[in-house]
Amino acid sequence: MGVLENRRKETTPVPAGNGRTGLFSFTKTLSSLSSFSLSIPNSIPPSPLHKFSESMMEENVENAELMITKWDPDSSTKYEFLFQENRKEAKDFIKCVKDLRRAMHFLVSENSVSEKLVLAQNLMQMAMKRLEIEFYQILSSNRRYLDPGSVSSRSSRLLAWSSSRSGHSDEEDYVGVNDDGPMASESISEEERLSELAMSDLKSIADCMISSGYGKECVKIYKIIRKSIVDEQLYHLGIERRSSSIINKMNSQVFEHHIKNWLDGIKIAVKTLFHGERVLCDHVFSFSNTIRESCFTGVTKEGGIMFFMFPELVAKSKRSPEKIFRLMDLYESITDFWSEIESIFSFELVSPVKLQALNSLLKLGESIQIILSEFELSIQKNSFKIPIPGGGIHPLTNSVMNYISFLADYSGVLTEIITDSTSPTESLLPESYFESPNQNEGPAAAISVRLAWIILVLICKLDTKAELYNDIALSYLFLANNLQFIVEKVRTSNLKCLLGDDWITKHEKKVRQYAANFEVMAWSKVFSTLPENSSDGMSPETVKARFRQFNLGFEQAYRKQTSWVVLDGNLRDEIKVSIAKNLVPAYREFYETHLVALSGEKDLEVLVRFAPDNIENYLSDLFHGTAISGSSSSSSSSSSLSRVSRCLS
Incomplete structure (x- = not known):
């Protein structure tokens, strides 16, 4: 007992104004513990049971002093880490801190200015400093084993394990040092075992520090280290902070490169990076919903907003007909992962990330609709006034039909965007334009009508192009050629599913009528x-x-x-x-x-x-005239798209 007596003599209360966060947290803890004070009248002598409890609490303080002073960071003779050196002793250290906390509860209720309470206060600060160092060391030295991908892949087992532990007492919470984590009964690799132990250690330390009133120190360390990991991972995915002006200045190759990076990265970002961070945060800070929400927000909010802002910036950048396909790729990627985005960023504090993703969807949808409208208008305004030699396929027909057939490949995305947003001009389609009974039913009707309308605009424009021929017979041959190209493009693409067999039959009859008129003339x-x-x-x-x-x-x-x-x-x-x-x-x-x-x-x-x-x-020998560049139905899709803007001008 000599050591303890000397320690009592050396121990003095720490001034309230020393600026130490730990003391401030502990002072708050004392205030909250005072509500547990036992209201025992002074006139009633202590009972034997009370004396026994007091003796046991004092013993807890003495036992804690032996363990905690041994691992005092300020007096350690060598640079050691408790959880790395001796896992059994680490478990005992956590238990001592919990016993010390119970003793403090008791002493506050008995005598809030006793020497024992002052000693316990200093020991608690010393223990928290040690745990703070241990928490930082585990986070920083186990980055490999706490990789979001590894954590994410084990999320279901961690959840099942956490549920199975929900009824255990505080003394049983710390499982890391026993090596009986969530995968102890399974055959796992050494890397997985170390990952599980690191997560259990972090959870044990976080639980202990938070319950002791030192959660702020723990949270600060966690946010700094894990945020740096998120930022680093996003950088490796090619995600950086950009603006619309920067995107506008990109040439086509650079623009395509950044779009591809983002499209390739969204699966990793959502299913691995952000999901893994959510799993790790939920596990480590399961002690407090408020704290885990704050931690996850601090770690992922900035990176998440930056990641999901990129599609919005692309949507706001300079528009062109061919850009619509990349906009739809971005739109489809976000919608594909929307349920995961909602689940991962379900906390109120981190909801700005979810709102940014939603805003990107809205901006992409708006930009896609504008491009469609501008595309339709460009067909109407096409001013190409040179007759196509031999009455062949007009470049406008080629480019527009290739474009529309590509749009049909995105019918699912377009259905979401166009439903209930069709322009007033589309209501001018004659009722007989569609004869298939399913054309006016279901969500696909909107995209079917929109694409049919654009084709009708093209056909009407071709009528005006036919007037450029001095020979009436050749004008009819021109119309037959171009309408046949349109029908064949519909028949051999997804447009057939959208427009239906009746549409094809109706326009085939029109082709035959043009051919008959040509023959007569x-x-x-x-x-x-x-x-x-x-x-x-x-x-x-x-x-x-x-x-x-x-x-x-x-x-x-x-x-x-x-x-x-x-x-x-x-x-x-x-x-x-x-x-x-x-x-x-x-x-x-x-x-x-x-x-x-x-x-x-x-x-x-x-x-x-x-x-x-x-x-x-x-x-x-007839009708094998000289092939006209760009008029062949076998023209490549990529070259057709590259000519869209030129042909529409």
């Missing part, structure tokens, strides 16, 4: 040279005149139409078959009926230039 002059009834008697001169007229008409039509083009093979064959069906039989009948009358005619080969069998051969 291009070949009516040739057809008119042949008599309706070849068996009617005609003079030789009349027969000669008919052959000359046919020769001239056919040669002119053939010469002209060899430079015209029908790119779709099926449509080309249908047109040629139709022409041959109407022309060859009539010519054959005229030829066979009247050729005998000219048998004695000089230069018969000049007069009768075409045999019936040769007509079909000539017709087979």
Whole structure:
């Protein structure tokens, strides 16, 4: 007892104004403990049971003094760490602190100015300083084992273990030093074991410091170290603080690089980094909901806001038609992880992160709708006034349909954005435009109507482009070509699911009508040279005149139409078959009926230039005109997108 007596003599109350946070916390603790004071009248002598309790509490203080002074950071002869040197002794240290706290409760109720209470106060400050050092050392030296990815992967087992411990007393809380953590019964790697022990140690220290009134010191250390880890991880993911002006100055390659970084990083950030930090924080500070909310907020709020602000900055940057696809990628990524975002950032203090993610969604949606509207307007304002040679596919048709087919691949995203936000012009679509019964039902109806409307705007614009041709027949061939391209693009893409088979059938009929009109306008002059009834008697001169007229008409039509083009093979064959069906039989009948009358005619080969069998051969040469750059249906998707802005201008 000599050591204890000397310690009592050396111990003096610490002045209240020394500025030490620990004393301030302890003073608050004393104030709260005073409510537990026993109201025992002075006139009643202490009972034997009371004497026994007092003796036991004093013994607790003496035992704590032996353990705590041994690990006094200010008097340690060598730089040692308790939880690293002796795990059994670490458990005893925690138990001593808890016993010391119980003794302080008792002493406050008996005599708030006793020497024992002053000694206990100094010992508690000494113990908290040691635990503060231990807490920092475990956090800083076990960064590898407390990696958010590792913690996140074990979240379900930690949760199950925490639930199983919920009914245990304070003495049983500290499991780390017993090596019987949440995975003790499983076959685990050494790295996983060390990770589990580090988490248990941190929880034990945090519980002890918080319950002793020193939570502020513990929280400060935790926030500093874990926030640095979050910031470092975000930096490695390529996430940095940027502004809209910086994004506007990026060239396409740099812009694409940063978008890809973010899209690749969101899964890691949400499912690993932020989720792992939430799991670790919930485990270490399970003692107090308020403290774990404060800690998690301090660790992740700044990084989380910075991470989810990037899509908003992209949405606010300079718009272009091709940028819409990256905006939809960003939108889809946030919606895919929205349930996790809500769960991870469910605390009220960290809700600004969730609000930032939501705001990014809203800004992306607004920007996507604006780009769609501007795209539609650019079709209407297209001022390209040079007729496409041969009546081929207009660059506007190519670029717009490639663009719309890509939009159809994002029908899920667009459905969320466009539902209940269609423009008034779309209500002008005729009721018969869609005949499929499912087109006006369900959320997909909005995107179906929007894309159908844009295609209708394109078709109307093509009508004005057809007027640029001086030859009416060629204008009809142009319309047939372009509408056939549109129909085929719908048929071979996701547009078919959105617009339906009836839409395709309706527009195929329109293509056939354009082709029929072309045939009439291009070949009516040739057809008119042949008599309706070849068996009617005609003079030789009349027969000669008919052959000359046919020769001239056919040669002119053939010469002209060899430079015209029908790119779709099926449509080309249908047109040629139709022409041959109407022309060859009539010519054959005229030829066979009247050729005998000219048998004695000089230069018969000049007069009768075409045999019936040769007509079909000539017709087979038609509509293979010179390919027009950018008009082929096989043009690559990427090159089409790169021309969108130019073609729409």
